[in-house]
Amino acid sequence: MRILPLLVSCSALVAGCGGFAPESHANTEPAPQTEPVTVNASLRVSDDLTGLPDIAESAVQSVVNIATRKVTTLPQMPQLHDPFFRYFQAPQGQQAPQERVERSLGSGVIVAQDGVILTNNHVIQGAEEIQVTLSDGRSFDAELVGTDPKTDVAVVRLVDPPDDLRLLPLGDSDALRLGEVVLAVGNPFGVGQTVTMGIVSAKGRAEVGIVDYEDFIQTDAAINPGNSGGALVNLRGELVGINTAILSRSGGYQGVGFAIPTGMARGVMDALMADGRVDRGWLGVEIQDVDADLVAALELPEGSDGVLVAGVVDDSPAEAIGLERGDVIVSLNDHPVDSVSHLRNAVAAAGADAEVSMEVIRDGDRKTLTGALGLLEDDRAAAVTATDSADEPERAGLRLQALDEPLARRLGVEGEIDEGVVVVGVTPDSPAARAGLRAGDIIVEVNRRPVDHPKEFGEAWAEADARLLLLVRRGEGTLFVALPKP
The missing domain is CATH 2.30.42.10 (PDZ domain)
Structure with missing residues (x-):
């Protein structure tokens, strides 16, 4: 079983492309004018789904095609320096260096009137040129605002955006329910804007092995290579996820797709646009999930959820807060904690210096501990993609x-x-x-x-x-x- 990013890519060999000069697309300036889009309350659907065509038509206008280009120099083969092989080659000094032109196609979602687009990091990773094509065929150059490989979220902005952009409002991904109908919109295989329908198959998928911080929405809406960065839309016509990857034995759609929830993507986007990076919170504990055997061994109530503290890092926020080995963390800021990935995501999202309150079970008694998180120093997302x-x-x-x-x-x-x-x-x-x-x-x-x-x-x-x-x-x-x- 393979996990596949939904990106269409190709490459070609060219000789002597010395005239190509990559441009920097970095832009880490805050963008206070970017505000959340108000939900269009008119985009609703009846129980018989008769409103789906209107929702699909509106969503398609907010989803764009993203084409990227980068040039990489191929390493010279050592045998080319051998006199025997040079005999069959052009005279030394006349051989042009070989370079590979790599192109890729993906999707993105317009979320702000000033041309801000949400997409995946792997869609624009290493790109020297980014071109965005709207649903009506108009094309615009785009610049990179920032990327966060830890969540596979990236933000780009149109260099000269038109005044008539159609935005997709950000919905509440936490409110999604299993079985809820969703639409996947993107550019599969580069054929053009495509809409497919499915349901929410699962929420909170983690440990899939795609990125470091995972909280995926799983859907059976058909998504294929080229859909990366495209929209997952609910029945209110709101963006609830960014399509990211599929699980497949064949390399094509097999009914298991993953989307980054907007609850996560929005926080990353806001941080990238404000600071050009993502600073995450750090607690400083070694933790593990609580299974049935541990519940029995720790004499916890049957069916208990939480994470077990296996160790506390010296001089860490966890030590200052008062956590001890053997504690079972059952809630953070009044939100239940049911897995290691859940706690890790919540701590990271809270950010450095955030005041937190957690409920723990210690020796059968419940205690409330409070304190401030630290900064996860090894976790800063790059705001630019240099090619050095x-x-x-x-x-x-x-x-x-x-x-x-x-x-x-x-x-x-x-x-x-x-x-x-x-x-x-x-x-x-x-x-x-x-x-x-x-x-x-x-x-x-x-x-x-x-x-x-x-x-x-x-x-x-x-x-x-x-x-x-x-x-x-x-x-x-x-x-x-x-x-x-x-």
């Missing part, structure tokens, strides 16, 4: 963070290692994954040279012809890992 060496770890399938003192303490290597980069994420089926790298690994050396910042890793990756030799600290030991370039 900083992007190279991502191409290798790695998300890296410099090893600082708090992180070293959390990993249990404080005083043992004073430099390195920590693997905080590995993309499935990437070069890094195939080489056996794991989250939590500490890369100490690259090609026999110490490394202490992701940028240094990126520079080494960009310079390497075929592979990198990594010295990795894993647990109590070290090992060498050969990381090949694709």
